[in-house]
Amino acid sequence: MDRSTILLVDDNPQILAILSDLLRPLDYRIFCAMNGNEALELAAAHRPDLVLLDVMMPGMDGFSVCQALRADPQLAKVPVIMITALDDRASRLRGFEVGADDFIGKPFDYVELRTRVSTVLRLNRYRLLLEEQERTNIEKARFAWVVEQSDDGYLIITADDQIQYSNQRARELLSLNEDSPKAFLSCVACQYNFAPQQMWDSWPQPLPEGAPRMLVRPETATAAEFWIQVDLAVQPPSGDDRHVVRLRDVTSQITSQRDMWTFHAMVAHKMRTPLVSILGGLNLIHDSAATMDSAGIKRVAGVAIAGSRRLQGEIEDILNYMRPPTDIYGSDRITLDDIDAIVAEIASDLQIAEVETIHHDQCDHRRIMIARHSIDVTLRELLENARKFHPTGTPLVRVTILPAANNQIILRVADDGASLSPEQIASAWRPYYQGERSFTGQVEGMGLGLALVARIVYAAGGRCAIINRSDGPGVMVEITLPLTPH
Template sequence: MQSDITNPASYNSTVLVVDDQLAIRRIITRILETEGYQIHTASNGQEALDLASNVMPDVILLDVLMPNGLSGFEVCRKLRETPLLNDVPILMVTALDDRESRLEGIKSGADDFIVKPFDPIELQARVRNITRLNRYRRLLVERLKFEWVVEESEEGYVIINEHDFIMYANSRAKLFLNLAHTPRIETSDSFLSIAKQQYNCEPDEMWKDWPQNIEQLNNVTRYLIRPESQHSSAFWLQVTTLKLPLGAETLYAIRLRDVTQQMTSRHTVWQLHAMIFHKLRTPFSSVLMSLELLNAYRHEMPKDEVDMLHDTALKQANRLNQIMRGMLTYIDSTSNSALFDNFELSNIVEVVQKIAEVLEIKNVTCNLAEELQGAYIRFNEDTISTVMWEVMRNAQKFHPLQEPSIDIVIQANSSKMVAFQIIDNGINLSPNQLVSVWQPYYQGERSFTGEVPGAGLGLTAVALLTWQVGGQYKIYNRQEQPGVV
């Protein structure tokens, strides 16, 4: 249920009643309880000071004449000297209606007076007005605190209405959205249209029906990606959303977090992961096999066979050394250079064949359109190898017999982009799996084989690497037969 800011009782405002007479305390409590306030009572000045520090009331009703201990004026002065309580509204309840008493109360810090005997309706109205004003004041202070914290934040914060128009954006969000040139947001464009002027919105299906789908997909992570160009690296913004609970108008808060560094680090890990499986497996196996044969049969082998195995082990060990050096060089260089280069598509068949040999996939075809011979794409060889490796390895992993047939078709499409279709004959996926399979460590396999390992980071790497150069990654079921494209 949404709270009504104009009704202080809806916030469960706290009222502290201070009077030495039990009957008066009970009367005031009964009058105000009907308004929904939380009531605390004190019978003397010192008890009132102690209780006020504990409950932090929204208003204090303070009797002036309290014969035992501190008077109402003294309590009022001490409250105004207490940092955490000096701005709490004080309504003095008094039987004194002379000018001197009112002046003394004002000097002590009282905000208003009500004279005994008081009208219950007047008392309710006085308390209601004071708590409302105090609530507005506190909200204003909290808003100023919020704006200060948000304006100093390194993350972007945007508030939009149900029509996707920007109601507020902090300075970092204005920088991200190229609105920093204007001190006030005065645009008829929606948040999404402004974002699309600079960024690709991924995953695409999570941005459909925006902003109406925010509540249904509140826990989904979205990205705004500015693809890598000749002059700049890719730039990633992670987008999270929250529906704001207050107010009659539907509002949504959007957080824009720069995750470029994390994505760059992930790319390095994925490239290294692909290198380990793709490049180290063959030489490492050769070294291990040669050494095992030498260890078991060297006394029975002719010298030329021993020398051959020794030379093979040494040659492959040197190859491993070169590969490891290349990896270290790559890791050192990725933080200071562009992650992508140009790859000549005519070399794709060789890349696919090498991956198929390592994965021991026998049935693989790769067809490159004639018009793409000699063309280039914004992937270097390591990156395209990572993408092809992960897709082909997942095709093998999700095949019931781990023996898939894979057809790769590479064509130019109408938007001057290159389309890679990688078609396998494994299994069809459910709609939920088709949406979720790109998420890190998604356990899609459990439904089919009962194994705990899922897709891991493989398809996540494919999607993110593709988005980073302005491309797209899709997965859908084949029609009328098992497998996915």
């Protein structure tokens, strides 16, 4: 236990010497002051556990010193015993008013003085212990609240792999309830796959830095895949065989990284393919123009031009997809009446002969809350998909404009092409998904079309959905978009 520090304050050096000789053998650290100012300086420097304070001193008396101590937040709780020759009731009351804890009269009894000092110091230690315990309890409560509110799951697991504690997020990630297995590995094995398996063979031993342990819930028809990274958060202290385990949802990081790899591979492939026809055609013309007739040159040039247009389309797909969401709104907003002209222009560009636009009677002439460019991209992607997935490439497309609740409209684009499987419907809005593999065996475009549509619609505060038609073959895409206020 640390030695207690006592500050003695008296203007009489003989009294200070007596008090020092009396208390020092009890292994206290003693500091002495002969006036009030010196007492306050020593108190601030050494933070005593007790002050023995003479009342009658020239200049700043004991009452003023005690009052100054109580006014200092760092010293306000230091016990003060006042030593006084005054025996009147008024002086003692004044001492208690300024914050004195006890009084000892002069001349003082040595045994009584030692006993009172020992008692006050012991009570002060108890007070400090209680305050420290209260602070610890408050910090524990704060820490427990932070852990419970954390986006990460936390578990305490015993040496035999039993879950001793789980925070709210961990209970959500592992679907823990009263009936769940208490063994950690048994619990997660009911819902997740271990990846990579060899990293789990040594559980719960720490892994080399950078080596991950993952839990993977595979994708199903009704739920996307889900990834959890499992880390031993801290090493247990000596003698404690429990482990603190952190569970972190890394699904977005995993899928984003995978999408990036897919994007890089797709860009490399899709850029090189048209370049082959472009460079091949140009090289052929360059090397053999002298021996080719005009028809042959024109035919080879046509191949190169087609490759150039295809490359241009790939680049535009990428640029459109990467367009910042803030550009979706723009200032050139269109009215509902403008959609007819936009659809007709797109149909002409795509050489779709049969396109019909229908306005519901309740749709007024207000503007849609996104820019003309965004509407054009959205409708162009939907009509191009209708042509691409039609068995003969000649779809019948119907664009219907319907009123919706909450100041919104629905753009419904229906075609008579092939219907989609549940897997295709679930994946259609994902970047890089290319449904045409299932229909034609060919891969046209970056697989960004419907993902781009979804990005535009969601950024504008709308919704999008795709379903198979119930009245025949084909699909129906519904885009819900906000309108400008009345």
